[in-house]
Each structure stands twice: as C-alpha cells, then as structure tokens.
Amino acid sequence: MSEESLKNKHLSGSEKRKKRLEQQNKRDEVLKKTYNLFQLGFSRQSPEIQLSPSTSTGQSSDTNAVELPSECSEQTQQDKETSTSKCADGGEDEVQILNQSIEQLGVEYQNDIGIWQNINNEIQDFWCARDPNECQNFECDFSASSRYGGKIKREWLMYSPSTGKVFCFPCVLFGEEQSRSQFKTGFSDWKNATDRMQAHENNSKHQECVHTLISRRRIHGRIDTSLEISINKEREYWTQILQRLVSVIKFVSSRGLPFRGDDEILGSQHNGNYLGILELLAEYDPFLSAHLAKYGNKGKGRPSYLSSTICEELIEIFGNRVLEFIVNEIIEAKYFYISVDSTPDISHTDQLTVVLRYVKSNGEVAERFLAFIPMASHKGEEQAEAILKFLNKYHINIKNARGQSYDNASNMSGCYNGLQAHIKKINSLAHYIPCASHSLNLVGVRAAECSIGAISFFGFVQTLYNFFSASTHRWGIMQNNIENGLVLKKKALQSIIEDKTQTTQTIHEARCLIKEFKKKENVMTLFWNAILDRINAVSKSLQHPAIELTTAVDLLKSLLHFLASQRELFDEYEMQANQKTNIEYSDENQRVRRRKKYHDEGSGEEVLLNGKQKFKIETYLPILDMLYGELSRRLKAYEEINSLFGFLTDFMTKTNQEIKDACIKFIEYYSDDIEPQFTNEMVQFKFFMLQSEDAPEKSKIVDAEKLLKIISD
Structure with missing residues (x-):
C-alpha cells in the first residue's frame, strides 16, 4: 500500500474514540498547569478595583453563561459590531494613578491592552513581572459559572477602554503575529460571547500561550535562574x-x-x-x-x-507625595480660603508662604501649608501673578476661592492695587478678611504714635527696660524690689544710686530715669494700663481657634464702646495719680511764654495751655480718638462678612422670617453655589437642632465646626 493511500485511510470508530480521549487527556494536563497561574500570584484581588457581583439571575443558572457589563449589553442592541462604552468609570482614575510612572515609556507599558503594538521580549518580561489585573479595566463580572454552582474568574480576559473590546492577555503577549483570533485583535461580539469565550478557552493555541506565560513567570527552570x-x-x-x-x-x-x-x-x-x-x-x-x-x-x-544626596531626594519625594495628597483634598473639597504672607529666609530671599484652608468631606476644617514661592518684588500685581501661576500648576481653580486673608500691609490689603484687589478682579466672591488680631495690634501702634506725649512715654518705658536688662546685677536688684506683684522701679533706681560700687555712668543714668519719674505726665499714663489690658484680652480671644465670626464682631464692638467711655474718665485717672504721688506736671511752674503779635493779626487773646489742660487736649484725647477711629474703620470689614455669614451660627437666636431674609440675601450673592431650597432647609434645620439631645440654648451661638460634623454625619 502506498504512503498516499495510508493518509487517506478513514479511522474506525474505536480509533476515533481513542484519539479523542488522548486529546482530552492532553487538555486536562494543560488545564492542571493553568491552575498554577493562581498559585504563582497571577490572580490578585485588588482592594482598589473590585469585581462587582452580577445582577442577572437569568444567566446564573446556565453553566456556560457569561455575565456581560450592562453598558455592553445595551450597546449590543444598537450596534453588534462596535463597542465604545467604558465599563470601568470608577477604576480608570485609580489605574491611571498606578501607571503614571511608566506612561512615558510607550503604549505597551500602559494598562490599556487595546493600544499595544510592538510586543517584544522586553515587553513580555515587563508584564510577566506585573499583575495582569492592572489591565482588566472593569468592575463587571466576567467570570464563567462552574459546574458545581461556584464561579471561576477568567483572569485572562482584559478590557480595553480605548477600543471597547476584550482581549486575551496570554495570547496578545505570546500568540503568533499572523493569528486571526478575535481575542488577540479584539472581541466585541457580545451576543455570542458565551460560546466564543468557551471555545477560546478550549483552543490549543490559547492553552499554549497560558503555559508559556506560566513558564515565563517562574524563576526555576529558566536558563538565567x-x-x-x-x-x-x-x-x-x-x-x-x-x-x-x-x-x-x-x-x-x-x-x-x-x-x-x-x-x-x-x-x-x-x-x-x-x-x-x-x-x-x-x-x-x-x-x-x-x-x-x-x-x-x-x-x-x-x-x-x-549620603545626604539620597536623603534629600527621599525628602523631595515625600514632599511631592504630601503636596499631591493635599491638592487632591482641596480639589475634592472644591471651595477654599487662601492665606498668604511674605517673609525673608536666612539667605535674604523674600518668599511668599501659601496656606489654604478648606473643609473635608467629613466636616473637619483643615488648614494646610503648600509651598514657599520666591518673590523678587513686593508689588501686589506681581504677587497675584505668582499665586495664580502656583494654583494653576496644581490645577486648583481660583474661581473656587471664597476668601482671602493677609496682613494689613498696603501691597496686600490695598483696595486698588493690593494683592486682594487683583484677586477680586478675577473672582469677586473671594472676600478679603484682614487678620483680626493683627489689625487690633496695628490699632494700638497707630495710637502710640499719634502724639508727642505718647511717643515720649513709650520711649521712657523702653529706656527703663534697657537699663535693667543690660546687666544681670541690675536685673537682680529690680527682682528684689517686687511687692504684691508690682515692680517698684523707682525704689530700685534709688538703691542703684546709693550703691557706691556702681560706675559713674550707671549712677548718672539712674538719676536721669528718676527725674522722668517725677513728671506727672508719666504717672498719668495709668490709663494706658486699662486700655492695653482690654486690647490684650480681646486679642487673645480673637486668636482662639474655635472663635465664631459673630463672636469676634461682638468682641470688637464691645471694645469700641469701652474706648468711647474713657473720654470722660480723665479726672478719675488724675485722682489715681495723685494718690500715688504729689508731683506736678512738668510745665506747670514754668513761665508762660507769650508770642509777639504782628500788626496784621487779630485782637483776640492767645489761648495758652499748660499742665492738666495741655496734657488732656494734646495727649489723652488724641490717643482715644485715634484708637476709636482706627478700630471703627477696621471693624467695617468684619461687619460686612458677618452680615452674609452670621446667620449660619446664630440662627437659633433668629425668627423664621429673619432666617429666610438672611438666606435670600445669601442665595442672591452665591447664586452659582447655593440652591433655592436652601431657605427651607435652614428653617427645618433650626427645628432639628431644637429637638436634638445636645441642642444649645436658644440664645446661644452654635459652634460652626459642630454644625459641619452634624451635617456631614
């Protein structure tokens, strides 16, 4: 019999059954090897990309059924040949973050299997060392039902967001280039997906590719083990x-x-x-x-x-990760408040310190430092450009800024060319709120510089402090002359004068300081103690982290009324001074100097002031007027903000109509941020707070942070 006739000979039924049994045994052997895929770590449950359970009950009873994503099923009814939906909207952002470090290497290193082009040995090694779950890109259940009621995940099935098709991971990596398999070029025939996937799993070429992938992932058995x-x-x-x-x-x-x-x-x-x-x-x-x-x-x-080089690189990496985390929190919170201040460093380089304040999703208020920005100029326009450039770099939209706070320097607080003015030109909703405690300090500074008497008094106090602090011996003498918490500096100066061991210069300085003590103007400045004591108490309260805006405005108003009441207390302060000493004003016994009158001057008599009247008119009243005027001017900025936001914390003290009026004004101002139903929500929220277990008293202001936590919970 010829060789050609042998090839054309038909096999008997027994031989065919034997051949099918041999093929089935080979497939079983290959399948046993594929189970090692899971043992080698090929399959990994990612906490960030979870496969959602199926919602279809009709397919679960079919042993070969495959549960397709709902988006893909809807698209099948419209077009059987194309698929453009992306089945993993929630997972794409996470996958992009995981692959940011390899995006620049090429499309073959990205987790979208549909855009891979040139598969070489380097690409194969790269993906053999990584988790294939990174390329699945979907949250739908692509698992096949097993014969025993459970489910087996198809780890080889990958979804491409760019093409809307699924691919076979082992076949794409190790399949033949001329292969026409749809799972290598992209499969989207969702109607016949069950049969096609089952047929592909049983295909010998697919099993060979899986076996190759397993071998490549093993260390032992390789030439370069x-x-x-x-x-x-x-x-x-x-x-x-x-x-x-x-x-x-x-x-x-x-x-x-x-x-x-x-x-x-x-x-x-x-x-x-x-x-x-x-x-x-x-x-x-x-x-x-x-x-x-x-x-x-x-x-x-x-x-x-x-080395320090590696240490600095690691610090920079940490800083970038922390900054990235903060920026993501700010973007998630959307609205923020910006605070900026400039300060020179040790190298005499002026820097802007950028701090943003925002509210987290859990209601917690966060204030984060972001960066130092080197500045070459102090002009408000250039500072605004630097801040905008920094925010744009990290994709923080300045339109979402709802407040800005700086110190009271003119280049920042100026209403025309200051930093806050340039920011408000871009975003009119970014209210400028000057630092309250710093503003209060500036009020005191302006008052201390408004008259010669005030300047002379604080100069005397500074000289007195310098005299005692310049020597530890003199400082010890001052400490020994403390009675009832008060330092008797005059007595300490007298003991220094009587000390023969002191130098002539020291004794002379002590005598000069005692002469200043004998001026009634310095003793009359007892009113400074009352004024500065109240200013200091208010300043400390304003710096409390939990203080409310309404409370801050009330504190400043109360201080304003206190200053106004001091105008009529001059005689009382003079009486207190007389109880301490019987000295007189420095110019009370001096000869009154009369100025020569010229022929073109009027005939009215010249008013000459000395002693008590001179001190009251030229020192006492100007100081109080300056304090009152400066504080009133700076208070307006806080009253304007409180008129908008005050009702959010003192709504318990308002009637329903007052709450509605405040809400309407608030909605008109923030029409793009606040919905119309906010008015009814505030009225309902008031009754909710009244009925809660820890409800505050009706006359009290509610803590803003507490409200945020209640709302977020």
Whole structure:
C-alpha cells in the first residue's frame, strides 16, 4: 500500500474514540498547569478595583453563561459590531494613578491592552513581572459559572477602554503575529460571547500561550535562574534598607528636626540627627548594623543610600507625595480660603508662604501649608501673578476661592492695587478678611504714635527696660524690689544710686530715669494700663481657634464702646495719680511764654495751655480718638462678612422670617453655589437642632465646626 493511500485511510470508530480521549487527556494536563497561574500570584484581588457581583439571575443558572457589563449589553442592541462604552468609570482614575510612572515609556507599558503594538521580549518580561489585573479595566463580572454552582474568574480576559473590546492577555503577549483570533485583535461580539469565550478557552493555541506565560513567570527552570535569584536577593536587600531610611526620615521631618550636622562620618558626634538615629537603630538591628559596617564611610562612587544626596531626594519625594495628597483634598473639597504672607529666609530671599484652608468631606476644617514661592518684588500685581501661576500648576481653580486673608500691609490689603484687589478682579466672591488680631495690634501702634506725649512715654518705658536688662546685677536688684506683684522701679533706681560700687555712668543714668519719674505726665499714663489690658484680652480671644465670626464682631464692638467711655474718665485717672504721688506736671511752674503779635493779626487773646489742660487736649484725647477711629474703620470689614455669614451660627437666636431674609440675601450673592431650597432647609434645620439631645440654648451661638460634623454625619 502506498504512503498516499495510508493518509487517506478513514479511522474506525474505536480509533476515533481513542484519539479523542488522548486529546482530552492532553487538555486536562494543560488545564492542571493553568491552575498554577493562581498559585504563582497571577490572580490578585485588588482592594482598589473590585469585581462587582452580577445582577442577572437569568444567566446564573446556565453553566456556560457569561455575565456581560450592562453598558455592553445595551450597546449590543444598537450596534453588534462596535463597542465604545467604558465599563470601568470608577477604576480608570485609580489605574491611571498606578501607571503614571511608566506612561512615558510607550503604549505597551500602559494598562490599556487595546493600544499595544510592538510586543517584544522586553515587553513580555515587563508584564510577566506585573499583575495582569492592572489591565482588566472593569468592575463587571466576567467570570464563567462552574459546574458545581461556584464561579471561576477568567483572569485572562482584559478590557480595553480605548477600543471597547476584550482581549486575551496570554495570547496578545505570546500568540503568533499572523493569528486571526478575535481575542488577540479584539472581541466585541457580545451576543455570542458565551460560546466564543468557551471555545477560546478550549483552543490549543490559547492553552499554549497560558503555559508559556506560566513558564515565563517562574524563576526555576529558566536558563538565567541563578541570575534572577541574585537580582531578587539584591532587590530585597536594598528594599529593606530603604524601609529603615524612610522610617528615620519620617521621624525626623515630622518633628521639625535638622537632618544634617557638621559632617557625614559614621561614628562622629557631629554627623546630625539623620545618621545619628541610624547608628542608634543599628545597635538593635543586626541587618542595619551589617550594612553600616559594610557600606559606611566608603565615600563617593559606592552605593550606600546613606549620603545626604539620597536623603534629600527621599525628602523631595515625600514632599511631592504630601503636596499631591493635599491638592487632591482641596480639589475634592472644591471651595477654599487662601492665606498668604511674605517673609525673608536666612539667605535674604523674600518668599511668599501659601496656606489654604478648606473643609473635608467629613466636616473637619483643615488648614494646610503648600509651598514657599520666591518673590523678587513686593508689588501686589506681581504677587497675584505668582499665586495664580502656583494654583494653576496644581490645577486648583481660583474661581473656587471664597476668601482671602493677609496682613494689613498696603501691597496686600490695598483696595486698588493690593494683592486682594487683583484677586477680586478675577473672582469677586473671594472676600478679603484682614487678620483680626493683627489689625487690633496695628490699632494700638497707630495710637502710640499719634502724639508727642505718647511717643515720649513709650520711649521712657523702653529706656527703663534697657537699663535693667543690660546687666544681670541690675536685673537682680529690680527682682528684689517686687511687692504684691508690682515692680517698684523707682525704689530700685534709688538703691542703684546709693550703691557706691556702681560706675559713674550707671549712677548718672539712674538719676536721669528718676527725674522722668517725677513728671506727672508719666504717672498719668495709668490709663494706658486699662486700655492695653482690654486690647490684650480681646486679642487673645480673637486668636482662639474655635472663635465664631459673630463672636469676634461682638468682641470688637464691645471694645469700641469701652474706648468711647474713657473720654470722660480723665479726672478719675488724675485722682489715681495723685494718690500715688504729689508731683506736678512738668510745665506747670514754668513761665508762660507769650508770642509777639504782628500788626496784621487779630485782637483776640492767645489761648495758652499748660499742665492738666495741655496734657488732656494734646495727649489723652488724641490717643482715644485715634484708637476709636482706627478700630471703627477696621471693624467695617468684619461687619460686612458677618452680615452674609452670621446667620449660619446664630440662627437659633433668629425668627423664621429673619432666617429666610438672611438666606435670600445669601442665595442672591452665591447664586452659582447655593440652591433655592436652601431657605427651607435652614428653617427645618433650626427645628432639628431644637429637638436634638445636645441642642444649645436658644440664645446661644452654635459652634460652626459642630454644625459641619452634624451635617456631614
């Protein structure tokens, strides 16, 4: 019989059954090997990309049914050949974050399997070392029902967001280039998906690709097994070193301690906190101790991860990650409040300190420092450009700013060319609110500089302090002359004058200071104690972190009324001064100097002031007028803001109509942010707070942070 006739000979039924049995055994062997795919870590449940359970009950009873994503099922009814829906809207953002570091390498390194083009050995090694779940890109259930009621995940099935098709991960990596398989070029025939997927799983080419993938992921059995083991050990070694370095850097930086010292020599007492803590840990960590002994003090050219260069790189990486986290929180919160101040550093470079304040999703108020911005000019326009450039860099929209706060310098607070004016030109809703405590300090400064008498008094106080603080001996004498908490400086000066061991210059300075004490103008400044005491108390209250806007306005108003009441208390302060001493005003016994009159002057008599009247008109009243005027002017900024936002914390003290009127005004101002139903919500919220267990008294102001937590919960 010829060879050709043998080939054309038909097999008997027994031979066909035997051949089918052999093929089935081969497939079973391959399938057993594919189970190792899960043991090798091929399948991993990602906490960030969870496969959602199926909502279809009709398909669950079919042993070969596959549950398709709902978006893909809807699209099948419109077009059987194309699929443009993306089934993993929630997972795309997370996957993009995981692959930001490899986007620039090429499309084959990205997690969208549909855009891979040139698959070479390097690409195969790259994806063999990574988790295939990173390429699945969907949250729908693509698992097949098993024969025993459970489900087996199809780990080989990957979804491409760009093409709307599914691919076979092993076949794309290791399949033949001329292969016409739809799972290699992209499958979107959702109507016949069940049969096609089952047929592809049983295909010998697919099983070969799976077997190849398993082999490539194994270390043992490869030609370069020893090299791979060596590389993994080296990688693990430096990973453990980095873990220890990261912990030390986090510890030092979180406490604001300096990293570097005078040198970088291990064993030196001047090598700084960073290396010093590593040496301390090495005493109890044999692994780190061996590393320091092997790589320490080796100089440049030897990798040790102990140098200041690596330390600074790690700090920069930490800083970028922290900044990224803060920026994401701000973008999620949407609305924010910006606070900026300028200060020179040790290198005399002027820098803008950028701080943003916002409310987290849980109702917690956060205030975060973002960066230092070097500044070459103090002009408000250039500062505004620098801030806008910084915010745009991190995709923070200035249109979402709802407030800005700076110090009271004209280049920042100026209503025409200041920083706040340039920001308001872009976003009119970014209200400028000057720092309340700083404004109050400036009110006192302006008052202390408004008259010669005030300047003379504070100059005398400064001179007195300098005299005693310049010498520890004189300071000790002052401490010995304290009675009932008051320092008797005049008595201390007298004891210094009588001390023969003092130098002539010291005795002369003490006598000059005693002469100043004998002026009634300095004793009459007792009213400064009352004024500054009230200003200091209000300033401390304004700096409390939990103070409400309405409370701050009420405090400033009360201080304003207190200052107005002081105008009529001059005689009372003079009486207190007379009880302390019987001295007179410095010009009370001086000869009155009369100015010569010229022929063109009127005949009216010249008014000459001295003693009590002169001090009252030229010193006392101007000081009070300056305090009252400056405080009234600065109070207007807070009253304007309180008229908009005050009802949010004192709504318990208002009637329903007052709440509605305030809400209508609020909605008109923030028409793009607040919905019309806000009015009814506030009225209902008032009754909700009244019925709650921890409801505040009807006459009290509700804490804003407490309200935020109640609303967020």
